[in-house]
Amino acid sequence: MKNYRNFCIIAHIDHGKSTLADRLLERTGRVSAREMTMNQILDDNPLEQERGITIKLHAIQMDYKANDGETYKLNLIDTPGHVDFSYEVSRSLSACEGALLVVDATQGVEAQTISNLFMAIDQGLEIIPVINKIDLPSAVTTIDNVKQQVIDLIGCKEEDMILASAKAGIGIDEILETVVAKIPPPKGDPKAPLRALIYDSIFDAYRGVVVNVRVFDGTMKEKDKIVFMNTNQTYDLDEVGVLHMQRQRTGILEAGNVGYFTAAIRRLQDSKVGDTVTLANNPTTNPIEGFREVKPMVFSGIYPADSDDFEDLREALGKLSLNDSAISFEPESSSALGFGFRCGFLGLLHMEIVQERLEREFNQVIVTTVPNVRYKVITTRDEILWVDNPSQLPNPTLIKEIQEPFIRAQIIAPSEYVGTIMKLCMDRRGTMLGQSYLSADRVDMTFDLPLAEVVFDFYDKLKSNTRGYASLDYEYSDYKQGELVRMDILLNGEPVDALSSIVHRQKAHEWGKKLCAKLKELIPRQMFEVAIQAAIGSKIIARESISAIRKNVIAKCYGGDISRKRKLLEKQKEGKKRMKQVGKVEIPQEAFHAVLSID
Amino acid sequence: MRGYYLHIPFCEKKCSYCDFYSLETTQHIDAFVETLLREITMRADDATDTSSTTPVTSVFFGGGTPSLLSPATLTRIVNHVRAHVAVAANAEWTMECNPGTVTAETLQGYAAAGINRLSFGVQSFTASELEFLDRIHSADEASQAMSLARAAGFENVNMDLMFAVPGQTYDTLQYNLQRMLALQPDHISAYSLIYEHGTPLFAKMKKGLVTPTSEDVDAAMYALVIDTLTRAGYEQYEVSNFARTGKRCMHNRTYWLCESYTAVGPSAHGLLGSTRYWNHRSLTQWTAKVHANELPEANRETLSTNEQLTEFLFCTLRAEGIPIATVQQRFGIDIRTALAEHLPDWMSADFVRDTGSHLTLTAEGYRVCDELTLRMLACVE
Numbered sequence: 007m008k009n010y011r012n013f014c015i016i017a018h019i020d021h022g023k024s025t026l027a028d029r030l031l032e033r034t035g036r037v038s039a040r041e042m043t044m045n046q047i048l049d050d051n052p053l054e055q056e057r058g059i060t061i062k063l064h065a066i067q068m069d070y071k072a073n074d075g076e077t078y079k080l081n082l083i084d085t086p087g088h089v090d091f092s093y094e095v096s097r098s099l100s101a102c103e104g105a106l107l108v109v110d111a112t113q114g115v116e117a118q119t120i121s122n123l124f125m126a127i128d129q130g131l132e133i134i135p136v137i138n139k140i141d142l143p144s145a146v147t148t149i150d151n152v153k154q155q156v157i158d159l160i161g162c163k164e165e166d167m168i169l170a171s172a173k174a175g176i177g178i179d180e181i182l183e184t185v186v187a188k189i190p191p192p193k194g195d196p197k198a199p200l201r202a203l204i205y206d207s208i209f210d211a212y213r214g215v216v217v218n219v220r221v222f223d224g225t226m227k228e229k230d231k232i233v234f235m236n237t238n239q240t241y242d243l244d245e246v247g248v249l250h251m252q253r254q255r256t257g258i259l260e261a262g263n264v265g266y267f268t269a270a271i272r273r274l275q276d277s278k279v280g281d282t283v284t285l286a287n288n289p290t291t292n293p294i295e296g297f298r299e300v301k302p303m304v305f306s307g308i309y310p311a312d313s314d315d316f317e318d319l320r321e322a323l324g325k326l327s328l329n330d331s332a333i334s335f336e337p338e339s340s341s342a343l344g345f346g347f348r349c350g351f352l353g354l355l356h357m358e359i360v361q362e363r364l365e366r367e368f369n370q371v372i373v374t375t376v377p378n379v380r381y382k383v384i385t386t387r388d389e390i391l392w393v394d395n396p397s398q399l400p401n402p403t404l405i406k407e408i409q410e411p412f413i414r415a416q417i418i419a420p421s422e423y424v425g426t427i428m429k430l431c432m433d434r435r436g437t438m439l440g441q442s443y444l445s446a447d448r449v450d451m452t453f454d455l456p457l458a459e460v461v462f463d464f465y466d467k468l469k470s471n472t473r474g475y476a477s478l479d480y481e482y483s484d485y486k487q488g489e490l491v492r493m494d495i496l497l498n499g500e501p502v503d504a505l506s507s508i509v510h511r512q513k514a515h516e517w518g519k520k521l522c523a524k525l526k527e528l529i530p531r532q533m534f535e536v537a538i539q540a541a542i543g544s545k546i547i548a549r550e551s552i553s554a555i556r557k558n559v560i561a562k563c564y565g566g567d568i569s570r571k572r573k574l575l576e577k578q579k580e581g582k583k584r585m586k587q588v589g590k591v592e593i594p595q596e597a598f599h600a601v602l603s604i605d
Numbered sequence: 606m607r608g609y610y611l612h613i614p615f616c617e618k619k620c621s622y623c624d625f626y627s628l629e630t631t632q633h634i635d636a637f638v639e640t641l642l643r644e645i646t647m648r649a650d651d652a653t654d655t656s657s658t659t660p661v662t663s664v665f666f667g668g669g670t671p672s673l674l675s676p677a678t679l680t681r682i683v684n685h686v687r688a689h690v691a692v693a694a695n696a697e698w699t700m701e702c703n704p705g706t707v708t709a710e711t712l713q714g715y716a717a718a719g720i721n722r723l724s725f726g727v728q729s730f731t732a733s734e735l736e737f738l739d740r741i742h743s744a745d746e747a748s749q750a751m752s753l754a755r756a757a758g759f760e761n762v763n764m765d766l767m768f769a770v771p772g773q774t775y776d777t778l779q780y781n782l783q784r785m786l787a788l789q790p791d792h793i794s795a796y797s798l799i800y801e802h803g804t805p806l807f808a809k810m811k812k813g814l815v816t817p818t819s820e821d822v823d824a825a826m827y828a829l830v831i832d833t834l835t836r837a838g839y840e841q842y843e844v845s846n847f848a849r850t851g852k853r854c855m856h857n858r859t860y861w862l863c864e865s866y867t868a869v870g871p872s873a874h875g876l877l878g879s880t881r882y883w884n885h886r887s888l889t890q891w892t893a894k895v896h897a898n899e900l901p902e903a904n905r906e907t908l909s910t911n912e913q914l915t916e917f918l919f920c921t922l923r924a925e926g927i928p929i930a931t932v933q934q935r936f937g938i939d940i941r942t943a944l945a946e947h948l949p950d951w952m953s954a955d956f957v958r959d960t961g962s963h964l965t966l967t968a969e970g971y972r973v974c975d976e977l978t979l980r981m982l983a984c985v986e
Contacts, residue, residue: 533976556824559974561796561845563923565610565860566874569881572916579982
């Protein structure tokens with residue numbers, strides 16, 4: 007056990023985490039130079055590579071012969087790189103004894119890095135600071151500043167920092183030596199009752215769920231009967247092993263090590279991240295702390311574009327949830343969109359990923375509604391209702407109060423943008439909780455913000471208003487009462503349930519106006535004039551109208567035009583079918599998430 | 606009824622808006638005519654054409670500019686058709702003419718050959734509009750052509766008019782209409798300018814050099830055209846076609862009733878029963894095929910019942926109306942029931958009328974014909 011080292015890399019997107027991981031794999035001979043040509047091996051999902059982020063966790067074991075002559079087994083555990091997945095980050099951190107803190111020499115410390123770093127420090131991890139990209143020409147002017155930021159942050163000495171360039175292969179040996187020297191070997195008793203932490207699980211079509219674990223105490227062997235302590239499910243271990251580039255079967259996994267097992271588990275939900283695995287015949291009484299149920303925070307309706315495809319969509323969501331245990335989905339119906347699902351996501355990025363996966367991997371053509379948060383409604387009879395679909399909000403006379411989720415947002419940016427950021431957050435109903443300077447020109451601001459205000463384009467706005475310099479991290483805080491009302495959209499007097507939203511009373515007017523104007527742009531002219539109205543209860547707060555089609559007829563249709571025209575009509579008819587009908591009004595699918603494109 | 610179409614693919618000058626196949630030359634006409642005669646023979650001898658038992662009720666020379674043919678050449682073609690194809694004695698023989706290329710002699714020659722209907726591409730009586738449209742004739746030449754036609758004995762003359770031309774105003778359109786009405790044509794085809802893919806006009810539009818007339822102005826101009834022509838005694842019997850009583854174009858009605866028509870010449874489209882074919886859109890390819898004793902078709906397709914239904918509905922709706930009993934007989938569909946969701950609205954909004962035998966469009970209905978068609982087709986699958 008003394009030759010094991012379990013560690014992860016904490017870094018902001020683009021600060022070079024994946025490149026560094028690749029370089030470590032190459033240096034320890036886990037990957038040949040030929041394999042290196044396909045870059046960034048850990049991010050194996052095409053979506054991850056496109057977005058430059060890690061969604062699913064990966065781990066890999068390397069054999070490293072250190073300068074002391076000993077060979078060490080280094081388990082590098084990857085962490086997801088997005089705030090939507092902060093719980094997964096916390097679980098993968100608790101599988102480690104140390105972390106490499108990678109900071110870009112030209113960019114400095116970012117919000118995401120800080121929150122993950124603090125999480126690591128809280129869990130008692132040994133932090134090894136690495137300043138990356140030192141070979142970039144612009145690093146000459148920025149590196150001292152960046153070093154100072156890191157010193158201020160973790161209180162290390164300048165000589166503790168490793169100067170590296172993953173791209174150029176600088177500092178790689180020093181990193182590996184430091185990992186061996188500084189990160190403590192795992193503690194644990196191989197003879198004690200089994201305690202293993204699930205930090206990730208993935209679904210494999212052939213073996214069922216493959217569970218990735220860190221064993222803290224005890225030993226797991228093939229054929230052992232295991233128990234998941236939180237779900238209380240029992241299984242017989244089929245296959246146990248460690249993670250090289252592929253899974254390497256070893257039959258046994260002992261305290262201190264990181265590896266995987268399979269046990270003919272069919273549902274990802276049975277092996278929840280953060281749960282403790284123990285043996286059925288010799289269980290531990292001491293499960294690993296920190297488990298919590300992952301709760302979706304953002305909700306949206308997902309409907310098949312063609313209502314005949316409802317069952318296909320159900321099947322696709324079912325399959326998708328096999329390897330995404332964070333998504334939730336319940337059937338719902340809408341008068342505008344027919345039958346579909348109300349889906350819950352960890353955050354906006356998670357939502358986008360699910361939508362893209364449905365389209366790319368499962369060939370579903372879907373219509374999505376505007377995302378919203380889950381509201382807590384206290385009725386006049388003091389019942390608590392959780393509302394994740396605005397059209398389900400009870401009649402206002404039955405509501406005592408509505409509460410909405412808030413987040414604590416941390417924004418780090420150059421100090422020249424303080425005013426801009428304050429204004430943006432105030433506009434989003436935020437309250438500033440604190441502000442501190444990381445260096446003379448770099449500020450760290452904390453805000454209390456309603457999640458609903460961040461769900462839309464907050465991140466894009468923040469980035470564009472600060473020329474991309476600001477970074478954002480947030481954690482969920484609590485529910486607070488708000489002056490919230492349901493705003494309905496009516497087309498020719500008929501409410502369109504899928505376009506209802508819950509908004510702050512003071513913002514309803516402006517929001518209603520913008521939404522009506524956007525819908526006017528998106529809904530094509532029809533045979534009749536269409537009135538678009540935004541209403542709170544029976545009160546109309548904004549309106550627009552779309553004038554009727556004035557002329558739509560092609561002047562000529564002679565012998566040579568007929569088959570061409572027939573083919574055109576057949577194509578147009580398909581387009582018409584994809585339109586959703588409310589009363590007599592046909593609505594294109596884009597209109598259902600129109601709000602997302604409002605300025 | 607049954608039609609016969611001959612495509613004459615030559616023009617002195619091509620018009621910027623026209624997407625019909627035509628070459629800007631008169632050089633190859635003689636060779637073309639020889640090939641055309643061979644195709645006529647081949648088509649007459651085509652054993653696969655089972656629709657040919659019906660006598661032809663209309664023959665149409667289109668183009669291009671058929672009036673580039675000399676009377677002698679035209680006579681040869683007419684005689685060749687008569688020799689190989691069964692043409693009814695009272696058939697309609699139409700020829701498209703450019704008002705700038707006809708003379709008293711040529712018109713008399715065409716009449717003598719058996720042509721009994723002329724169609725003049727007049728388009729406008731306003732010089733700036735004629736220039737925009739690349740027309741080679743003047744307003745006065747159009748008037749003159751009409752006198753010559755009457756003098757030559759033609760009692761069935763169509764004039765084409767174009768509206769929603771960039772630069773056109775309500776006043777110039779009204780002026781064009783009045784000038785045209787003064788000439789008392791028997792039939793008027795009034796088209797809203799179409800920006801066809803692949804035409805120089807389309808390219809200009811894409812480059813922003815030409816701004817199409819807005820939908821609202823186009824609609825208002827269309828209303829003006831319909832109103833003016835119907836007041837002057839012309840009946841609208843199709844989106845763009847107006848005729849005095851008894852002067853509807855037999856040939857075009859063949860298209861709109863989905864009846865068979867043979868077509869010869871490059872790019873020509875024919876319908877034989879339920880088979881549509883189209884000839885090569887290249888004089889060279891078309892010629893080569895005919896000379897190899899092969900039908901010069903680029904392709905053909907046999908329509909499924911559903912496709913036939915689609916064509917029948919959209920063609921009849923935009924013309925004289927959907928014949929309710931025919932749809933029932935041919936396709937087993939009760940069109941009133943199929944459209945039950947929309948018909949009451951359409952009738953109360955005065956887009957559609959139910960005459961008992963037909964569902965016909967009103968002037969308002971013609972204006973939004975394509976939109977109605979799409980909704981109608983969505984109901985009858």
